[in-house]
Amino acid sequence: MEKYLSILQTCGLFAGIDGKQLLTMLSCLGATVRGYGKNQVILSEGDKVGRIGVVLSGAVQVLRVDYYGNRSILTELQSSQMFGESFACTDIQKMPVDVVAAEQCEVLFLDAKHILHVCGNACGFHNQLIYNLMKVVATKNLMVHQKLEVISKRSTREKLMTFLMMQAKRQNSNRITVQFDRQELADYLEVDRSGLSAEISKLRKAGVLECRKNQFTLLKEYHRN
Amino acid sequence: MEKYLSILQTCGLFAGIDGKQLLTMLSCLGATVRGYGKNQVILSEGDKVGRIGVVLSGAVQVLRVDYYGNRSILTELQSSQMFGESFACTDIQKMPVDVVAAEQCEVLFLDAKHILHVCGNACGFHNQLIYNLMKVVATKNLMVHQKLEVISKRSTREKLMTFLMMQAKRQNSNRITVQFDRQELADYLEVDRSGLSAEISKLRKAGVLECRKNQFTLLKEYHRN
DNA sequence: CTCCATTTGTTGAATTTTCAACATACTAAT
């Protein structure tokens, strides 16, 4: 586990917990590590809720696929980010989403019940852990809200621009590196891929943005119309 | 405060805390109560985050209004439900949404920092409170996910049917009472009101549902096409 | 370098949504 220590220390769940104690906790929390290849399914919709995942390397996507196979990407998580925690903290039994490897990756799993319910060993950091978990869940909540703000927009153009401006703010730059390819971006924005490409073209011609592959640059203040 | 006791005891934040202790806590948490008339703004986008609201009576709506005045209703909260807690638990400073009285209502406000950070009085229930708060936040997360699932659908019909089936499941009946009027339902589903009305008509003619005012009845198993 | 496979861009037709305007139904108050 030691080789994962540095990445785990940047995980919100373990904030304020030093390395030595973290290692002790891991066994207490039933930690296991597993690797996945690109597109491999990590958790399926309907799976039993109960394990919390921490991305150690690579990236995973949280998504939903409906009856007709329409893929909806909820979020992409990079290393040190968690998944499953929000569901593990509620009373639901089954995962409402899929988690899939966006690329080759390693995932650490923890038993949620060991975090939520104080264990016999009385390891003193439970309160810290629960406090941290709450912050993680709240922050996730904020992320979902942001996604909601994006796809609440009615047109492809507004969705794209809202998304890009949000990313620009987050990355604090007008040059934005998007973690999605076109199809994935369309599946994140809940729009048609070809329509998205067409819209990008228009915005480029209008001088609103530049785009090379998945590198976008916002050129001027965007006023909707 | 005593007259609100029974409603507060059904609030997730105070689960497992008995009435007497609850009353003691309230003053410790800086509780205040205020009433609002219909459509009155309770919190505005941009307001300082920090107070957690509990609906004591009536109902409130959490919504966002964009540049062009398009209203997007995120959720409606009934008595004993909370708002603001997810934002108070993160590091953001400003509310990203509005909270408005859906009807005449009373709201109890608590200071978030008193819940998050142990107070000098060392009231013993802080851990319980934080644990409860985590569950509330996680459950809210689930709600946002459900809304996301609804508006991820591409067409008005799919959005409506997904919403209705979700409500039917929740209310455990094919007869669904929707808490929104048409315009509000449209603003929740992120679609055009008249288009929504037209779609309801079609579904009614197709024998999929009945609808009288805000009472919907699902008539047969719905298979998309 | 060439070839193959994948990704991205383009286009027009079909579908759907939105918009605007109006008709009808409903509610509450006088």
Place this chain on the structure above:
DNA sequence: ATTAGTATGTTGAAAATTCAACAAATGGAG
């Protein structure tokens, strides 16, 4: 009961999205 005001339903035209099919560009593998 009448009326004013609001909510809901209907319609056609305009706008936007989706779909399908293909063209162009990209990126690896051999």
